[in-house]
Amino acid sequence: MFEARLIDTSVFAEARSHGLDPLIARIIAGRITSEDSLESILSPQLQNIAPPSVLKDIKSATDRLRLAISNGELIGVLTDYDADGLTSHAVITHALLRFGVSDKQISHWIGHRLEDGYGISETLVDRLLESEDTPDVVISADCGSSDELQIARLKNAGIDVIVTDHHRISDDGPPKSASAVVNPNRTDCLYPDKAIAGCLVSWLVMSQLRQELIDFGVLDGTTPKLGDLLDYVALGTVADCVSLGSSETNRAVVKAGLSLIARQERPCWQVAISHLTSSPKEINAELLAFQLAPRLNARGRIGHSLRGYEYLSASSVVEATDAFTDLDADNKKRRKIEKAMVDWAKPLARRQCLNxxxxxxxxxxxxxxxxxxxxxxxxxxxxxxxxxxxxxxxxxxxxxxxxxxxxxxxxxxxxxxxxxxxxxxxxxxxxxxxxxxxxxxxxxxxxxxxxxxxxxxxxHPRVGPKTRFLVDGELLSEQLTTSWVEHMESLGPFGRGFDQPLFMGIFQVVSVRIVGQDQTHLSLRLRFEGRELQAIWFSALEPSEPAKVQSGDWIKCVYNLTINTYRGQEVSLTIRHGELEQKDNSHA
CATH class of the missing domain: 3.10.310.30 (Diaminopimelate Epimerase; Chain A, domain 1)
Structure with a gap:
């Protein structure tokens, strides 16, 4: 259940040589290897991102889009229904508007998960072909790499299709009927970072399009670059669970995007921060992944994702608040459905494991x-x-x-x-x-x-089912401080490939309260080496189940550290797993 996270000793030594605290060095060395750059973890730089010109087919893509803009053609933006797709949609649309394309020159196509399924699907193409304003050219994002059949239908109808995507391509290769397929995971693409999300591929294409429009005199050379759209890219990247460890590109765009979000220059971020945090300082990758992205994804799971795009692109706080309220309501519905399905799935999965x-x-x-x-x-x-x-x-x-x-x-x-x-x-x-x-x-x-x-x-002959927590060690009392937590959080962004630090410890329960709307969470005060700490244990109980720990009990737990700003600045533990421990109370 608890395993010490293995570390790369050469990375640990390098981190220590940079003057890093031993525990900080251990955290890093447990997440990257000597093949990765320590500097990219400590200080990821946007300037190190490979230029978009390296992407295969990008010239074909930008040439076609430039002609569409110059000729006043109708451009269809077609994206997936999840957070990566929605943020891609926002990136492309905002960029086109900046390039002088009018609203009337852009049509929006976002698939319905239940009615259309994923990607450039048959029913989505049916609707597009039957519409009064059939686009002259379609640019996809976060989808399309496996949709040759439907792309061929569009081509036969006289519609050029530009695919931008990041998903793996089948053995058949990129769709042959597309005018261009920009995807770093093409086998013939030399772009060095294969781990980027669909929203970043879209951003790279739009960045290259800006340069081409300037080169051909369509745009003035002073047209602003697209760095301010990296807030959307940060959200989509975190939501799509791509690597934040080995990819300096992803770390750099997420770090830059988080700073933009914290500045609250878009109504959507003002509303998100006011509803989900008590301070812009609390904006981090975890909040995007576990609070905001699920709300965007919820509409796509049980309804139509267009509302999510409307939230991201809202021009006023009133519009953003209305959209956020709808997304929040959908998320609550999604959670009820999820709980029922998880309860249904658990015994079926357990039986398969036992067999x-x-x-x-x-x-x-x-x-x-x-x-x-x-x-x-x-x-x-x-x-x-x-x-x-x-x-x-x-x-x-x-x-x-x-x-x-x-x-x-x-x-x-x-x-x-x-x-x-x-x-x-x-x-x-x-x-x-x-x-x-x-x-x-x-x-x-x-x-x-x-x-x-x-x-x-x-x-995978040696990889069997097992629930485990990879821990970064045990902390001393003097490390359970806000300054140390801030030091640790400076290593972020955390996410897939660079997990949030996880620690193990034994604490005595001082008090416990059952909390939450469905009464399934535990709020605890814990004693450790003579001091008391606040802790929260989410989903510790089933509904109506009594608390599994009592005052005076010892608990061995795996936890993350956060800073609780609700009542000043206080270190708080978020318990991921806990179990009762037999221990002499005299050691409290």
Whole structure:
């Protein structure tokens, strides 16, 4: 359950040689290797981002967009329905407006998760072709790399398609009918950072388009660069769970974007900060990932994502507040649906684990397809195994699934191998290392699951299901201070590939209260080496369950550290896991 995080000794030595505290050095050395740059962790720089001109096909993309702008053609912006897609939509639209494109020259196309499914889908293309204002050129973002069939339909209708994306490309290669496919994960693309999110690909394309418009005299050379749009890129990058460890590019754009968000120059950020924090100083990657992104994603899970785009692009605080209120209401609905589905999925997943399952395939046929991914993530947290949650597909006789994986297992590579071994069993699939989506025939579920287990067994013979917490060590009393926490937080942004520091310790419970709307959280005062600390333990209980710890108990727990600003400045523990510990009270 608790494991000490392994460290790269050469990174630790290098960090110490820079004068870093031993614990800070250990935190870093547990997250990167000697192949990574320590400087990129300590001080990621925007100037080190590879130029967009390195991206394959970007010249074809910007040439076509330049002609569309010069000729007054209608440009369709088509993006995915999640936070990466919505922020990509905002980046492209704001950039085009800055380049002199009028509102009437832009049409907006955001897929509906339940009605259209992912990407440039058949039903989305149907609507686009049937619309009164059919675009002359479509630029996609965060989707399109696997959609040759539908791109061919658009091409045959006289519509040029520019794909910008970051998802892995199938063995068939980029869609041949597209005018351009800008994706760093193309095998023939020399862009050095393959871990960037779709919103950053969009930003790079728009940045290159700006330069081309200047070079051709369409724009004045004083036209502002697009650095102020990195706030959107930061949100989309964090939300899409791409690496914040090995990628200096992602660290740099997130760090820059967080600073922009804290400045509150857009109404959407003013509203987010007023509703989700008590101070702009609390804006960090974790808040974006666990507070704001879920609200954006919630509308896409149970409704239409356009409201999320309207929130991001609101021109006034009133507009942003109205949109945020809608997103917040959707998020509350999503949480209720999620809880019911997790409760349904847990015993099914447990049974598969007990029967030797290595990749869990949980079928919730009457479940809500928009919440599959979150439920899969919860099962991964509980069982420590890659998990696919299936619900009934839009087409009769099919199942759609969302897969979430563990750090050691590349989800997309696993599905690629299954697809190679059993051609046709995956009607459609795509994604990246940590997450994938798919559609399979319902009748093929058993054979798909068997093949998935077999591929996993061969490719990961030593990686079995296990719930574990990788801890960075135990802290001394003098390290439980606001100044030390601030020092630690300066290592951020934290996220996938560069996890928030996690510590282990044994504390005595001074007091405990059950809190939260559904009475499932615990608020505690803990004693450690003669001092008291505040702690919160989210989802510690089931509804109506009594507190599992009492005053006087000793508790061994894994926790993150934060600064609670609600009543001044106080160190607070966020407990991730806890269990009772037998200990003599005389040591309190």
């Amino acid at each position: 030797g399952g290595l990749v869990l395939c949980v079928v919730l046929e009457n479940g809500h397809s928009g919440v599959q991914g979150i439920v899969a993530s919860r099962i991964v947290e509980i069982e420590g195994a890659p998990t696919i949650v299936f619900t009934a597909g839009n087409v009769v006789g099919t199942l759609t699934g969302s897969m979430r994986s563990i750090p050691e297992v590349d989800a997309k590579a696993l599905l690629d191998q299954v697809n190679n071994n059993l051609p046709g069993v995956l009607i459609r699939y795509g994604g990246h290392t940590g997450a994938c989506g798919m559609t399979i025939p319902k009748k093929a579920l058993a054979v798909f699951s068997r093949e998935l287990q077999e591929v996993y067994r061969k490719t």
